Amino acid sequence: MRIGIFGTGGMADALGTQWARAGHELMVSGRSDPAALAGRLGAATGSWRETAAFGDVLLLAVPAAAIGEVLAGAGPLAGKVLVDCSNDPGLTGTPVASRIATDAHVVKAFNLAHVDVWRLTPPVFGGRPLSVPLCGDDPAALAAVSTLVRDIGARPVPAGGLDQAALLEATAAFAIRLWFAGEDAQAILTPLA
Numbered sequence: 396m397r398i399g400i401f402g403t404g405g406m407a408d409a410l411g412t413q414w415a416r417a418g419h420e421l422m423v424s425g426r427s428d429p430a431a432l433a434g435r436l437g438a439a440t441g442s443w444r445e446t447a448a449f450g451d452v453l454l455l456a457v458p459a460a461a462i463g464e465v466l467a468g469a470g471p472l473a474g475k476v477l478v479d480c481s482n483d484p485g486l487t488g489t490p491v492a493s494r495i496a497t498d499a500h501v502v503k504a505f506n507l508a509h510v511d512v513w514r515l516t517p518p519v520f521g522g523r524p525l526s527v528p529l530c531g532d533d534p535a536a537l538a539a540v541s542t543l544v545r546d547i548g549a550r551p552v553p554a555g556g557l558d559q560a561a562l563l564e565a566t567a568a569f570a571i572r573l574w575f576a577g578e579d580a581q582a583i584l585t586p587l588a
Contacts, residue, residue, distance in 0.1 A: 396539070399424070399450025401443065401465050403432045406480050407456040409513035410505060410547070411436045416516070417546035422449040426461060443468035452476040452539055453499065459483040462495060472499035476536040478543075479560070480505035482567045500536035503560035504529045504544065506567050509574075517548020520581075528554035528563055 396419045400407045403425035411421055411432065421438035423429040424446040433440045439449070447453060447469035457465050459481050466472075477499035495501055504527055505513065512518050518525040527544045529551055531537045541551035554563065570580040 396420070396542070397422075397449055397451050398543075399441075399446035399453045400432075400438070400456060401425070401446060401453060401469070402456030403427050403429050404456060405510035406505070406513065407454065408432055408435070409510050410454060410456070410480070411438065413513065413516070413547040414543060419543075419546070422446045426457065426465075444470045447472055447475065450475065452478060452543065454478045454480065455495070456480055466495065466497055472497050475499040476533075476539050477501045478505065478540055479503050482506050482564055482571075500531065500533035501557055502529055502531035502533075502536050502540045503557065503563050504540055506563055507570065513547065515548075519548065525549040526552045528552045530554050530557050530560040530563060532556045 398414055398419050398421050400411050400421060400423045403423065407423065411423065415421055415436045415438065421436050422441050422445070423433045423436065423438050424441050424443050429440045441449060443465055453472070453475055455462065455465070455477055462481070477497060479495060479501055507528065508525065512525065527549045529537055529540055537553065544551040573580040
């Protein structure tokens with residue numbers, strides 16, 4: 396797959412590294428110089444617009460406050476798959492996914508685990524691969540992102556339409572608060588058997 400990465404931070408690095416290992420072709424753009432990250436990934440660099448034109452799938456890995464600026468710079472995204480992995484640390488009550496104004500097929504994914512989890516090869520806990528909930532409305536976009544989830548050794552989990560993305564973001568906010576308080580948030584969600 397051709398993947399355009401918007402962002403040069405931890406999530407762009409962690410997921411990009413996994414996808415490069417899986418043989419995907421990457422291009423990186425960022426608000427800071429993307430050359431160092433692109434060099435580590437064996438990726439090309441480009442402007443927001445060039446990266447958007449390059450990728451069939453686009454990873455939106457920028458702070459929530461920068462999304463509008465990035466998408467404006469990217470230009471038209473019709474037919475593209477846009478993966479939103481962001482969370483809003485300000486918890487404004489308006490889900491990040493609902494603030495993304497684009498003609499791309501948005502899929503909410505990769506927002507529930509710490510960046511270091513995405514560096515694990517593969518992300519397996521207690522013998523179980525990490526499950527990655529996906530929210531989106533387009534079946535082809537969900538299929539493409541499911542492939543990317545499997546490519547890092549995780550398990551895609553259909554979690555409803557994009558209207559359910561607010562629940563993923565709320566879950567992230569809840570769990571992150573517990574982790575920072577020193578609690579084991581994973582122990583709250585027990586297995587069925």
